[in-house]
Every structure is written in C-alpha cells, then in structure tokens.
Amino acid sequence: MFKIDKLNVETKDTKRKILKDFSLTINDGEIHAIMGPNGVGKSTLSKVIMHHPDYVINAGTITYNKKILNDLSTDTIARLGIYLLMQDPSIIDGVGMSEALRTALKEREKDSNIYTFITKMKQEIDSLNLPKDVMHRSINKGLSGGERKKNEVLGLKVLKPSFIILDELDSGLDVDSLKVVANNINEYLKEHQDTSVLIITHYSRILDLIKPDFVHEMKDGKIIKTGDITLAKQIEKTGFSGVNEVELNKNYE
Amino acid sequence: MNNILLDSTVCFNKEGTFKLELDKDTTINIESDNVKLYLVTKNNIRVDFNIFNSATIYNITTENITINANIYNNAKLDFYLMTITDKKITNEVNVYHQNKETISNVICHGISYLKGDLKLSVNGYIKKGMIDSICNQSSRIINLDKGKSLIKPNLFIDEFDSIANHSAYTGPFDEKLLFYLETKGISKKEAFNLLLNGFMKLVELPKDYESILDSILNKIQGR
Numbered sequence: 001m002f003k004i005d006k007l008n009v010e011t012k013d014t015k016r017k018i019l020k021d022f023s024l025t026i027n028d029g030e031i032h033a034i035m036g037p038n039g040v041g042k043s044t045l046s047k048v049i050m051h052h053p054d055y056v057i058n059a060g061t062i063t064y065n066k067k068i069l070n071d072l073s074t075d076t077i078a079r080l081g082i083y084l085l086m087q088d089p090s091i092i093d094g095v096g097m098s099e100a101l102r103t104a105l106k107e108r109e110k111d112s113n114i115y116t117f118i119t120k121m122k123q124e125i126d127s128l129n130l131p132k133d134v135m136h137r138s139i140n141k142g143l144s145g146g147e148r149k150k151n152e153v154l155g156l157k158v159l160k161p162s163f164i165i166l167d168e169l170d171s172g173l174d175v176d177s178l179k180v181v182a183n184n185i186n187e188y189l190k191e192h193q194d195t196s197v198l199i200i201t202h203y204s205r206i207l208d209l210i211k212p213d214f215v216h217e218m219k220d221g222k223i224i225k226t227g228d229i230t231l232a233k234q235i236e237k238t239g240f241s242g243v244n245e246v247e248l249n250k251n252y253e
Numbered sequence: 254m255n256n257i258l259l260d261s262t263v264c265f266n267k268e269g270t271f272k273l274e275l276d277k278d279t280t281i282n283i284e285s286d287n288v289k290l291y292l293v294t295k296n297n298i299r300v301d302f303n304i305f306n307s308a309t310i311y312n313i314t315t316e317n318i319t320i321n322a323n324i325y326n327n328a329k330l331d332f333y334l335m336t337i338t339d340k341k342i343t344n345e346v347n348v349y350h351q352n353k354e355t356i357s358n359v360i361c362h363g364i365s366y367l368k369g370d371l372k373l374s375v376n377g378y379i380k381k382g383m384i385d386s387i388c389n390q391s392s393r394i395i396n397l398d399k400g401k402s403l404i405k406p407n408l409f410i411d412e413f414d415s416i417a418n419h420s421a422y423t424g425p426f427d428e429k430l431l432f433y434l435e436t437k438g439i440s441k442k443e444a445f446n447l448l449l450n451g452f453m454k455l456v457e458l459p460k461d462y463e464s465i466l467d468s469i470l471n472k473i474q475g476r
Binding site for chain 2: 050053075078079084086089090092093095101103104107138139159
C-alpha cells in the first residue's frame with residue numbers, strides 16, 4: 001500500500017509552499033488519477049515522492065509497504081519498486097539505454113545474463129514500435145517526444161516496478177502512440193495485478209485508455225474532490241474552475 | 254593497430270589505424286586518406302599536424318599540450334581531445350584552414366577534478382580566399398570537487414563564403430541527469446560513473462586505447 005499522510009512541502013530555494021496537508025492512499029492494484037490545472041503541484045508531487053533535491057518535506061509522511069520514504073534516497077525509493085515515468089525524460093549523451101537498464105538491474109541484484117536481457121529488450125522494443133537501434137543509442141538521443149515516452153515505458157517493462165507514477169503520459173504523444181503506450185501499460189498491469197498506478201494528467205483522454213478506480217481533483221496543493229471516472233468527464237466538460245463553481249454553489253445551497 | 258616509435262617527424266602515407274605515445278615535440282604529416290590516429294601525449298609537448306587527406310585523430314592527455322593542425326587540399330580533420338587533470342594545465346588547439354573546401358571538426362572534452370585548473374583554448378582560422386571551408390568546434394569541461402576551468406573558443410574567419418560554429422560549456426554534471434538515472438534505481442555513485450564514462454568516451458574506442466582512458470578515469474572514480 002502507498003500512503004501519503006498530511007504532507008507539507010516547499011521548494012528548497014524560494015520556500016514556496018507547494019503541497020499543503022496533502023493526503024492520499026492507494027491500495028495494491030488500484031489505479032488513481034490526479035487532475036488539476038497548471039501549477040497546483042501535480043508534477044511536484046511525483047518528484048517529491050522520488051525525493052527530488054529541489055523540495056523539502058516540512059511535515060507529514062510518505063509510506064510504501066509500511067516503509068517511510070521521506071528520508072530515503074531517490075535510487076533506494078526506486079529499488080523499492082516505485083517507477084516515475086517523467087513528463088519530460090532527459091536526454092543523456094554517451095550513456096546507452098541498455099547500459100543504464102542493465103546497471104539498474106544489477107543494483108537490484110536482478111541482473112540476468114546478457115542473452116536474456118537482450119531478448120527481453122528486443123521483444124519490448126518491438127511491442128512499443130521503437131526504432132530497433134534504440135537499445136544501443138544514448139538515452140533518448142535522437143528520439144521524438146513520443147518516442148522518449150515509449151522509451152520510458154521500455155524501462156518500466158524491464159525494471160518491473162510495483163508502483164508506477166505516470167506524469168503527463170499523454171503530453172507529446174500522438175493518438176496512435178498513446179494507444180501503443182497505454183496498451184503496453186495495460187498488458188503490464190494485467191500480468192502484474194498487484195501493481196498500483198498514480199496517473200497525473202490535465203486531460204481525461206488518457207483515462208479512457210488506462211481506466212482509473214479513483215479520480216482526484218487537486219487545487220492549491222491538496223485534493224479537493226474525489227470521485228470516479230465521471231469526475232474526469234465532468235472536468236473535461238466544464239473545466240476545473242467550472243467543477244469548483246458547481247461544488248461551491250452546491251455548498252452554498 | 255600499429256604502435257610506432259617516432260622521430261620528431263613522421264609521415265602516414267598508408268591508410269590504417271595507428272597508436273602513438275608522444276613525449277616530445279613532433280610533426281606528423283598525414284598524406285593518405287582514412288588515417289585514424291590514437292594519441293597519448295605527455296610532457297607538455299607541441300604537436301604539429303599537416304593534414305593532406307581526411308583523418309580522424311584522438312588524443313588523451315593529462316598535461317599541457319599545444320596542437321597546431323594545418324589542413325590542406327580538400328582534407329577533412331576530425332579531432333577529439335580528451336583531457337583529465339587535477340593540475341593547472343592549458344590545452345591549446347589551433348586549426349588552420351590552408352586551402353579551399355577544407356573541413357575541421359574539433360571536439361574537446363575535459364574533466365577538472367580535485368584542485369585541477371584546466372584552460373582550453375581552441376582557435377579556428379579561415380583565411381581570405383579559403384572558400385567553402387567549414388570550421389566547427391565544440392568544447393565541454395566538467396568540474397568536479399574544487400576543480401576549475403576556462404574555455405576560450407575563438408573563430409578567426411576572414412572568408413565570408415565559409416561556415417564556422419562553436420559551442421562551449423563548463424560546469425558540473427547536470428543534476429537533472431543524475432536524478433533521471435537515480436529514478437531508475439541506480440545509485441548516485443553508479444549514476445556518476447555512467448555520466449563520467451559517457452562524457453569522456455565520445456565515440457567507440459579500440460579496447461587497448463579505451464583502457465588507457467579507463468585507468469585515468471579510475472583515479473577519479475576511486476578518489
């Protein structure tokens with residue numbers, strides 16, 4: 001189980017408060033989506049979970065399978081089974097994708113022999129419609145925005161996490177590529193049914209492809225509303241402020 | 254790969270791959286096409302190249318060096334400099350386009366670590382009349398520990414009908430890249446080593462030459 005309890009976070013440099021008493025519980029096998037307009041702290045949340053050095057936790061806890069993550073290093077958190085699929089994956093010249101993933105497997109003491117590893121890589125590269133030479137290229141070098149996202153999914157399928165954070169998965173992906181990526185993630189979830197997912201998104205279109213059990217609306221650093229997929233549809237129809245206005249009117253009445 | 258003992262002047266008039274260790278001032282003439290030269294330079298020397306045909310030259314150094322490359326005919330020079338230092342040193346690379354339609358690509362990567370102070374001066378010269386010449390330079394130095402660095406990229410171009418580009422960076426490894434690798438479960442130390450190797454091994458190098466670079470990089474990794 002993944003749990004965030006009354007988390008308060010600010011930026012290290014400017015001391016700007018980003019998350020305020022943020023709480024969220026995700027049970028094994030559940031898919032949760034967080035929606036919200038720009039600047040409410042959605043992507044920050046994903047970075048804070050991974051212990052990004054730009055943010056400081058002032059209060060509250062993040063726990064995963066009863067282990068407190070607050071003071072763990074980024075790589076330790078990842079090795080516990082948490083995988084962040086970044087909104088804007090970095091390009092790393094000189095470091096090969098296969099080299100990085102093999103190192104990551106070695107660090108997990110899950111390194112398979114080179115033949116098994118290459119076979120797995122080839123199989124996943126094919127299923128993601130990635131260029132065949134991607135495993136020998138520098139990480140994300142020469143790839144389009146959509147291919148970089150697919151490359152991240154390649155990492156996911158090789159490293160086999162148990163908790164996945166999808167940060168703006170649909171940005172930079174065309175309709176066909178989004179379907180390929182979503183199909184691959186759904187296949188993975190079918191094979192690993194205890195895996196939980198946190199989807200961070202502006203739009204509901206990704207939620208038509210990866211169906212969430214819960215949808216949360218986020219504003220001013222905290223969750224203000226929770227529902228099912230209908231909440232996402234309502235947001236898509238009326239916009240974030242529209243939903244809030246409806247909610248405020250209801251309260252007022 | 255051929256190891257060659259040198260006089261102060263040596264000439265390559267056959268294509269092939271050659272490895273040289275230089276510890277004194279040397280003049281190298283490259284007359285054949287497709288010469289690949291893997292150099293290790295020592296003792297603060299000066300190396301003058303006369304390039305009459307297309308050549309790719311790699312150089313590993315930990316000390317001061319001055320490179321003067323004269324490019325003739327329609328020759329193309331690809332030059333890779335790999336410098337690692339914990340001392341105060343200067344590397345100077347001067348490229349002279351001596352004929353029309355000559356091409357140079359100079360790529361310099363350096364690591365300045367502990368109390369290193371690496372100054373890199375890269376100068377490209379295209380004289381008037383050397384039309385259709387192309388002079389490119391890209392220089393990057395990563396500072397580790399208390400290491401300092403300075404890059405002086407200069408393009409002295411007197412011919413309008415030519416192309417010249419340069420880029421330069423000095424500073425630490427980008428924290429964003431380290432974070433990216435760490436999110437894959439790679440420890441900070443291993444992530445750093447991956448970035449370090451990727452940065453210095455600009456292209457695929459022959460194993461015996463790569464091992465020279467590795468032995469220098471090991472000093473950084475084990476510090």
